[in-house]
Amino acid sequence: MTTSGSRSILICSGKGGVGKTTLTANLGIALARQGMRTAVLDADFGLRNLDLLLGLENRIVYTAQEVLAESCRLDQALVKHKQEPNLALLPAGNPRMLEWLKPEDMERIVALLRESFDIVLIDCPAGIEDGFKNAAAAAEEAIVITTPEVSAVRDADRVIGLLNTRGIKPIQLVLNRVRPKMMANQEMLAVDDVTDILALPLLGLVLEDEQVIVSTNRGEPLTLNGSQSPAAQAYSNIARRICGEEVPLIDPAKVRRGLRAKLGQLMQTKIF
């Protein structure tokens, strides 16, 4: 199902509320800013939110539903971002779509999008049921996002198992809401713990960052206005890595300075 060089990437997590939609919105903008023609597809038909995070909720006329029903053309349903014209959103239709939507429908939509975009990001719903299966049907690659918490990591593991059986690859990991201080005190799973357990390459680390909330309030993703906040930088770096650039990962231990930080680092030394 390759459309010459165009990529389709599923953004999924298993658990809800770990940051899929926020990542999709920020990557969408960041990739567009790098000159990639980018489409973001809201595949979370039950609880759609991507429109809101991108600040496009008032400009929706048609949705994926009308495109599938052939009552409108794809370009009529796509909502182009005003400041970042390389980015377009294909909004989720009515939640009742879930009653009849099939994996083949998603494949059709994504194949259509890939004809005119370099990269298609699919914002996956939580869970591992039909919504996930529909969204996954159309993806060639996946980004699994998780937080350093036992429940999120466990759910991510389930999802990775399902992605593996579908032959989706590469599957890469984004670790979200990292708190360097808690990690230093070993009150939060270490980055290596999570990557070892899930056995995935790390695509990026996003720190816990209040600016994420501020930006969602405004409907302006952090990557839109060149914010220098830690999460903004993390999202931009992830976008660059997706495009094949080598950008070093931040080391959460180096984010903090001073004696306490040094001591914390020392205490994390593995002795046996």
Added chain:
Amino acid sequence: MTLRDFVNKLLGRQPASATTARERLQLVLAHDRSDLNPELLEQMRREILEVVSRYVEIDLEEGDVSLETEDRVTALVANLPIKRARPVVKPDAAAAAEVAADEADEPVWTASQA
């Protein structure tokens, strides 16, 4: 074990919560990945011990059958210290225990599942 865990241990404190989290996750994921619940695992353990003890006398106290996981590969690991081989194998048991027979003198064996 990290230096912090070691210090905690010396002071009689609980290990850091991240260490506990990692250990709990590794265990729960081994079960999730193999789709074996603890009850089934216990039943399997009993049956394995039963088959093996037809051939060799094993130390039931020391014996251990568990799931271990590394790099997304879960392995069933049986560690069964042998006290001594049994002189004769009961004929009715031979067929059922064909697999085990190959490795009867081998105290540890592993069956991997991706």
